[in-house]
Amino acid sequence: MEDLKTTHTNHHNHSHNQEHHHEHGHAHEHHHGGKMTVVLFFVGLVMFLVGLFFHQNNGVIANVLFTGTILFSGFHIIIEGLGDTVRDSIEAKRFRPNLHLLMTLATLGAVAIGNFEEGALLILIFAAAHFLEEYVDGKSKREITNLLNMNPTEARLILADDTVKVISVDDVKVGARLQVLNGDQVPTDGVILSGRTAIDESSINGESMPKEKNVGDEVFGSTINGSGTFTMEVTKDSSETVFAKILQLVNQSQGNLSKTATFIKRMEPIYVTIALLLFPLVVLSGPYLLGWSWDLSWYRGMVFLISVSPCALAASAVPTTLSTISNLAKKGVLVKGGAFLSTLAGVKAFAFDKTGTLTNGKPVVTDYSFEDNQELIDIVVSMEKQTNHPLATAIIAKFPTSNVLDLTVENEVGKGLSAVYQGHNYRIGKPSSFMQVPEALKAEERQLAQEGKTVVFVAKDEVVVGLLALMDVPNKDAKQAIQYFQQVGIHTTMITGDAQLTGEAVAKQLGIDEVVANVMPEDKAKIAKEQQEAYGTVGMVGDGINDAPALVTSDVGIAMGDGTDVAIDVADVVLMKNDLSKLVYAHQLAKKMDRVIWQNLIFAMFVVLVLVVLNFLGKSSIALGVILHEGSTIVVILNGLRLLLTPKKFLA
Template identity: 65%
Template sequence: METTHTQKCSGEQGHTHDHGHNHSHGKSPVILFFTGLALFIVALFINEGSLIQNILFISATFLSGYHIILEGIVETIEQSKAKRKFAPNVHILMTLAAFGAIIIGSYEEAALLILIFAAAHFLEEYAEGRSKREITNLLKMNPTEARLIQADGSVKTVDVSQLKIGDNLQVLNGDQIPTDGRILTGATSIDESSINGESIPREKSVGDEVFGSTINGNGTFTMEVTKDSSDTVFAKIVQLVNQSQSNLSKTATKIQQLEPYYVTIVLILVPLFIAAGPFIFNWSWNDSFYRGMVFLISASPCALAASAVPATLSGISNLAKRGVLFKGGSYLANLATIKSVAFDKTGTLTQGKPVVTDFYFLTETNEQDYIDIIIAMEKTANHPLANAILAKFTPAEKLELQVENELGKGLITVFDGATYQLGKPEIFVNTNKQITKHNEQYAKEGKTVVYFAKNQEVIGLIAMMDVPNEHAKPVISYLKSQGIHTTMITGDAELTGQAVGRQIGIDEVVGNVLPENKAAIVQEQQARYGSVAMLGDGVNDAPALVTADIGVAMGDGTDIAIDVADAVLMQNDLTKFSYAHATAKRLDRVVWQNIIFSMFIVILLITLNILGKMDITIGVIAHEGSTLLVILNGLRLLIPTKS
């Protein structure tokens, strides 16, 4: 499968995630282009019609346009072989137009045509850039060292690549877990957001699985290696990213679809036009050949070449000023065609960290006293849930308590002769009906619940949840107004996802999704709806981002998500996505206005040429005038888009 996309004079391209570029010329063609431009400017000040001036114009044509000529010939041959049919491109037409101008002695016009086309070509290439980068940021996240427990009980730091299945490792608090395995001794909480996207760390104890690249909390444990480093979940994510980048097919833009038909028709009509001139219009053969060359120049797509490039660059500039970075004009153009948007939940549609949403105590008389005790207990914990509780409540009296964190019992302390306990509902036996009722209600809402007990009797509970991003609801509403389907993809439980989905009005929620399945869900969406955009921020989102037609990373997300995405929303502002979509639709309208106008000018000039009302000079002036108008129309996209 072809893995690169072909540059078009129109400023639009097929979608590919290898971010390569068939027309990456390096520095030499750019230098030659400006050399040719300098010669062209010098020639303008030489005596008109002189040999030196003509030589300078011809030199400018070949220096500035040699890569245009080369691509026109070579790529036409290659594409024709690949497709087993004649497949010309605009480059070959521009090449023939320049040669035609030279044949009839219009050296200045030949140079001007090539310079304009080459300038647009380089301008677009500069805008597109080379977005494909080595996945260095992702590989940096891959653990490189491990604490290997030797046979004598000593611990030795070794390279992860040296680990074998069955090795025992020591993992200290705050360590990055070196590889996939199973806990042998100890207990801890582990931040697995880089793997499953969940904002709330998982509590792990003996027998539980752990994954490489995840971050250990405040516990220490030993583990047994259960997978080779090349078979870990993290390694599979890297592999999926590479596969997606190398196997995506191109999404043809409208101009690309028009190009081969346009070029083929012109190539057929020019010789027919020349041959028919003496018989139909009673022209001499010299006059017919001259008119044929004027026809070829008139049909050359100078204005068409500028239809999308300035408009696209203006749209990209507009968005960049407002915190949306696109890696290429084709991605912005294709954004206007999306039929479905898939969102990662944590950190994209939600704030990415839990907050206290509800709390309940059996008695309100001692509520503040209980809160003071809870705060004193949670101050000793290093856990996002503890941070959420501390952010929610303010103590009336600051207590200093001795708190123990016991496996299977949670936090325990003694105060005023009573034993207080904080932990998951599963560890408590004696539960009041009111407490159970509240717990069931909060669980249905996808919230995480912590029980508070006094002398082993539950007297209160606190519910927490990763709440929706404040911009999520209006963005979903905008997408619905545009007839675009919305889907939330999350590694969290279905209930949690549904709870968030109801609050923001999303169309579909898919929960309990493993990292490797996110890309498959995007593919299923593509089969159902067509062009799909994906928004995410984590390593686990990377395969889905490169699978989607448009991958959009949140600016506060991981480096790899930003690296493989086609666009980045800085500062995690979701409203910028709806703004980008509105701008993309404006771009689509402007580009089509330019295409229709440029083709109208071509038809008009050809008609006047047939009627004998136009010569080469008028043709060039009309072409440059239409090109200028097309560029000015495209620059309108610098003006902010109305929401």
């Protein structure tokens, strides 16, 4: 399993490691948290308002108050602007400025030419916009990490003498018996031993309706028990539960931004460096090219620094990405990072494992034909109830109202099940084991086999008198999902170990473009590579250990939540319920995320361009530049925040 994880990390995150390191190295750049910082900001704001009162009558007091605003409201910006630039430049062994430095220089420049009021306004609005950005980032993360508050801490352990002792969940061992009272959190994963109830599993699969649970059913840690009380046996250590794995994925997702977001973060120091290099050219062009005075040129240089500051650009992607991840988490779709959402949005082909992904993973009786209807059904069901025949469960489920007869059943290799009832010998077996088959049933068997179904014959005294056809049928969400992907131009392929006929029968029901049948587990990764060569960006959807290599090889691996731990470990996206409509929703939201990020980028660059042009035309000021520039930052943040909401036209 470790090998798979390593491969996965190398495949998906090789370039990402550098970015991730860079993000950590700059995590302090935009961190304006702490109560004291907020208090000082408001102290500065009050000083600014009082300064405006004195501005007309006493310029000295006003300027002192405006200076106080810069120091109190902007001290963290100045410290981060200067301190982080020095530290990052030493680490990188080259000049690595940040936008805080740009704002600090613009503020100091405004003060240097006597524009205390505008310098104070610049710091105030810049700080306020970044507090808002930090709040939005925090809100998106809280939307995801409020899961932590749902992590169970206590369990009611049933001791050997049947008394109950409350212990820490960390001390619960596999195999222990626990009591879960009505309204309690289920402490860990396990199986119900006695009792029945309904459990709210929304923390695991995003499903709002409680699920009925009886003896033998699985229960999951962190879910909420309803009105019933039950006892359970622990099947997983608390660190290995489904919920614990969700928390691990959440932690991963917060450090992994979208490709656009990481590109913007990487470009920030380069952008700021270019802006600082252009600054002296702007100042010098005034007197020598445009006929401005030196004072006016210096002022226009300050406005230029504010105009080209990349605040809105920096805020274009991160809040949008975090909001998208948060929205999907609430819907039961866990994404290990924004980079995988960007990839998902650009997928050109999806390869689906058949069993358990496109189908329910369990055969059901789809057709049956009996001469002596009810009595023969009673005999068949009574025979199947006494065997562990792989198709027995499906046959019993098909005829729940049958009368159970007292029969002695034998299971003969190569012949199937046989029993004697009222002097007649009855046998259930595969078609090739019978010689006397009426032509009508032969024709029906051929037709059903053509449809990819497994047929068994029922014979009375070795003469076939009926048949049953069984099939692992598509799940209810698969057809709509496949239709959606075809509508948006994504090629769909079904990969199956079944025979070509069976695979094509399922594919026909779903409308899938391509079937690759008779596939051995080790071939799935090779097929994923072939799909990449044929179509470009490929997503693989699967649930089993044998799907893991293909999940790693594909550009984005999607695991079904009911699948194996290995598949979930190596996948990039996990659907916490085996529900392909969730994948459709994730694809739609990922596409919208990309659109919103590009809207933000184009809008931010447009505002920068307008402000620079207005500045050279002499129509702008520090105050106007600050208001428009930081206003555009607030607009892009709020635009990204829309991704927290479920779009009405999307599947929920």
